[in-house]
Amino acid sequence: MAKKRVVTTTINGEQTEFLCQPRQTLLEALRDVLNLTGTKEGCSNGNCGACTILMDGRPVDSCLVLAVESEGAELETIEGVAPAEGLDPIQTAFLENAALQCGICTPGFIMAAKALLESNPHPTEQEIRFYLAGNLCRCTGYDKIIRAVQDAAKSREEVTV
Amino acid sequence: MHDFEYEAPTTVADAVQLLANHNGSARILAGGTDLIDQIRLGRFAPEVVVDVKKIADLQALEISADGLKLGAATPCYRIYGDEAVCRDYSALADATKIIGGAQIQSRASVGGNLCNSGPAADSTPALIALSARAVIAGPGGTREVPVEEFCTGPGKNVLQPGELLTALVMPARPAHSGSHYLRFIPRNEMDIAVVGAGASVVLDAAGETFVSARIALGAVAATPLYAKEASELLAGKPVGDEAIEAAMAASRKIAVPIDDMRGTVEFRKHVTGVLTRRALEKAIARARENAGS
Ligand SMILES: Cc1cc2nc3c(=O)[nH]c(=O)nc-3n(C[C@H](O)[C@H](O)[C@H](O)COP(=O)(O)OP(=O)(O)OC[C@H]3O[C@@H](n4cnc5c(N)ncnc54)[C@H](O)[C@@H]3O)c2cc1C
Ligand code: FES
Ligand code: FES
Numbered sequence: 265m266a267k268k269r270v271v272t273t274t275i276n277g278e279q280t281e282f283l284c285q286p287r288q289t290l291l292e293a294l295r296d297v298l299n300l301t302g303t304k305e306g307c308s309n310g311n312c313g314a315c316t317i318l319m320d321g322r323p324v325d326s327c328l329v330l331a332v333e334s335e336g337a338e339l340e341t342i343e344g345v346a347p348a349e350g351l352d353p354i355q356t357a358f359l360e361n362a363a364l365q366c367g368i369c370t371p372g373f374i375m376a377a378k379a380l381l382e383s384n385p386h387p388t389e390q391e392i393r394f395y396l397a398g399n400l401c402r403c404t405g406y407d408k409i410i411r412a413v414q415d416a417a418k419s420r421e422e423v424t425v
Numbered sequence: 426m427h428d429f430e431y432e433a434p435t436t437v438a439d440a441v442q443l444l445a446n447h448n449g450s451a452r453i454l455a456g457g458t459d460l461i462d463q464i465r466l467g468r469f470a471p472e473v474v475v476d477v478k479k480i481a482d483l484q485a486l487e488i489s490a491d492g493l494k495l496g497a498a499t500p501c502y503r504i505y506g507d508e509a510v511c512r513d514y515s516a517l518a519d520a521t522k523i524i525g526g527a528q529i530q531s532r533a534s535v536g537g538n539l540c541n542s543g544p545a546a547d548s549t550p551a552l553i554a555l556s557a558r559a560v561i562a563g564p565g566g567t568r569e570v571p572v573e574e575f576c577t578g579p580g581k582n583v584l585q586p587g588e589l590l591t592a593l594v595m596p597a598r599p600a601h602s603g604s605h606y607l608r609f610i611p612r613n614e615m616d617i618a619v620v621g622a623g624a625s626v627v628l629d630a631a632g633e634t635f636v637s638a639r640i641a642l643g644a645v646a647a648t649p650l651y652a653k654e655a656s657e658l659l660a661g662k663p664v665g666d667e668a669i670e671a672a673m674a675a676s677r678k679i680a681v682p683i684d685d686m687r688g689t690v691e692f693r694k695h696v697t698g699v700l701t702r703r704a705l706e707k708a709i710a711r712a713r714e715n716a717g718s
Contacts, residue, residue, distance in 0.1 A: 266430045286431035286474065289461065309462045311615075313528060322502065322531040328461045329532070330454070332431045333476060376527060397614040398526025 273334045275300070276344025284331040291315045293331035294341060302342035302371050306400070313399030316372040317341045323379040325398070342371035345378065353419040354378055354412075363412035365403035373399050377413045381420060389414065426465050433476040437562050437591055440477055445564055447473050449586040454478075455498040456532030458525065459541045482591060483536070488513070492597040497536025497590040502527075504535065514595060515711055516551035516604035516623045523547060523608065526615050536590045542576040545618040545644035549576070551606040553641035553651050554623035554704075557595045563588035573641070573651035601636075602627040603711025605704045608643065609696050611687070618644045619688045622676070622700035624708045628664065632713040635659040640672060640704070645680035645697050652676045655701065669705055673698035 268283045275298070284293045291308070294300045294317070306312035308327045315326040318340040345352045354377050357363070364370045373396065380387060380395045387395065392413050393406075401409060429452075434440045444451050452471035454460055455478065463469050477483050478498050485496035488509045495504070501521035504510055511518040517535070524533050524547050535548045539559065552572040559570045564587050572593070576582050584590065604625035608618035621643030627636040638659040640652040655675035662668035682693035 266428050269431070285428070287426045287428050287464075289426075308465070310458055310525070310529060313526070316528055319531070323528045324531050325458075325528045328457050328529075330431065330457065330461065330474070330476075333433075333454075333457075333478075379527065394614055395527050398528045 269332050271332055271335050273336065274338045276340060282331075286330065286332050288331045289327050290317070290319075290329040290331045290334055290339075291326040293334075294326060297331075300341055300343055304368050304371055306368065306372075311398075311400065312369070312372070313376060313396075314369050314372040316375040316399065318375060318379055321379075321382070323376050323398075340375070340378075342374060345374060352378075354381070354416040357412040357416035357419065358409075361408050361412035361415060363404060363408040369399060369401040369403075373401070373409055377416065380413070381417055385420065386417060387413075427467065427470045429464070429471050430473040431476065432473055433479045435479050435481075437480055437482060437589075440475055440480060440589055441562055441564060441587065443473070443475050444587045444589065451475050453540070453589055455483075455534040455537035455540075456500055456529075458529050458533040459537060477589065485592065486510070490597060493593075493595045495535060495593045495595070497540075497592055498534045499536075501525075501530040501533050501535070505530075512715075513598040514555055514604065516554050516606040516625060516708075517548065517595075519606040520548040520551040520623070523614065535593060539572065539575060539593070540582060540584065540590055542578075542580050542582045542648070544576075544579055544647055544649065545621065546649060547606070547608060547618060547621055547643065549649040550621050550623035550641035550643040551604070552593060552595070552623075553649060554604055554606065554625040554639045555595045556625075556639060557593045559590055560592040560594060561588050562591045567591070569594075573649070576648035578647050599627045599636075601630060601632065601712050601715070603708045603713070603715060605707035605711065607700060607704055607707070609700060617687070620644050620680075620682070620693055620696040620700055621649075622697070622704040624701070624704035626659070626705065626708045626712050628709065628712045632709075633664055635662050635664060635668065638672075638705070638708075640676060640701060642676060642680065642697060642701075645682040645693055650679060652679055652701070654679070664709055669702055672705065673701045676701040 304314040306314035450472040483496040483498040606623040608621035610616035655672040680697040
């Protein structure tokens with residue numbers, strides 16, 4: 265068996281060291297080694313987006329990243345989204361729009377939506393639908409998720425103005 | 426997942442050395458969007474995975490008077506995020522924008538797309554239309570292969586054990602030229618091309634006559650194809666329906682697609698013609714828009 269590696273990353277702003285095998289995915293390291301189980305596993309092959317996290321500010325499917333590749337990277341997971349008090353506007357918008365049912369897809373959608381709004385604060389409906397095409401939801405039928413992201417864009421604007 | 430060692434060399438020479446040390450049992454990792462699942466499914470069982478993303482040359486995106494040098498591991502989002510690529514190598518921007526979704530585009534590379542050698546790889550017809558050459562490094566030095574000669578069958582290519590793809594180089598964009606890539610899929614995004622077509626055209630200064638053209642097709646044969654006859658017959662012809670229809674017919678002639686749930690042979694052949702027209706029309710419009718450059 266390949267020797268374990270020490271990986272040093274920043275996760276949600278905190279410098280973190282962990283041990284993993286080269287063959288472990290970042291999703292496995294987050295969930296099984298670091299106990300950050302907010303990031304979900306759906307398909308484990310890049311199709312569903314449930315495992316979406318931000319790596320150096322870009323959305324990635326953590327099931328398609330080796331944990332060792334995250335050496336030196338800045339990672340953001342769903343656990344880091346809410347501020348110390350209350351919720352992030354995206355989280356609030358998901359709740360208010362009933363944009364989730366079983367909830368397994370939600371952390372991935374929220375991370376992808378965060379990446380979208382950070383690069384494009386005023387997306388059109390079409391841009392939202394295209395950007396979130398790498399995230400699947402079996403419950404909501406998507407419309408409520410799209411509305412939540414539209415609302416989140418509005419309330420983020422109010423917060424920053 | 427199968428057990429392996431991980432190495433992340435920072436120079437091409439080190440990568441070549443690592444591949445030589447492992448004599449055929451190493452696998453190169455770029456964005457991992459094909460490879461990681463292939464290892465999980467047991468299609469590959471490498472002893473060592475060689476991550477090439479830390480090699481600066483493989484992350485290049487350089488435009489000069491000589492053309493575009495694209496590092497083999499440069500991810501899609503950087504390619505379509507580059508204004509000069511969008512303007513001068515539009516077909517490549519078009520292709521990288523539609524590979525997977527945002528998460529895939531953060532990691533997937535054009536080099537990985539080519540080396541995976543799937544018949545439906547979206548960026549390959551764009552590269553062929555843009556006259557790209559694959560730069561390959563190995564124990565004996567480097568060599569170059571035109572992209573249309575790179576793939577030899579589904580999942581197969583000209584890379585020998587110990588070799589890696591380092592870059593894709595494309596000539597400078599000629600005056601009065603334009604390019605486009607598009608595909609047909611049943612969904613709007615996140616699907617495998619039923620047919621893909623790339624085209625680039627060079628027009629005369631008036632924008633009325635084809636000086637030259639290159640058409641490439643994806644998903645209609647065991648490898649992406651350069652449509653030689655369709656491309657060559659356009660040279661010297663006035664831009665118009667007659668020439669375009671002749672190119673459509675020539676494209677359809679070389680399409681030998683499979684029959685599957687995504688489309689029948691007959692449908693795919695028909696779509697090959699339609700996409701040849703659409704790729705050409707958009708490339709022509711872009712050439713005319715850029716008439717001054
Ligand atoms: C959800 C999803 C959607 C997708 N959608 C599309 C799509 O729309 N269109 C499309 O064309 N593809 C699609 N793909 C497939 C994949 O994303 C692309 O083929 C991608 O470009 C592969 O690049 P990569 O950098 O991730 O390659 P990797 O997975 O790292 O490598 C792919 C293969 O090439 C080899 N390799 C990589 N780099 C080199 C090199 N420099 N030298 C030698 N060998 C090398 C690897 O060993 C491996 O065998 C999709 C995949 C997923 C999971
Ligand atoms: S679990 Fe990673 S994309 Fe589905
Ligand atoms: S809420 Fe159940 S999958 Fe999206």
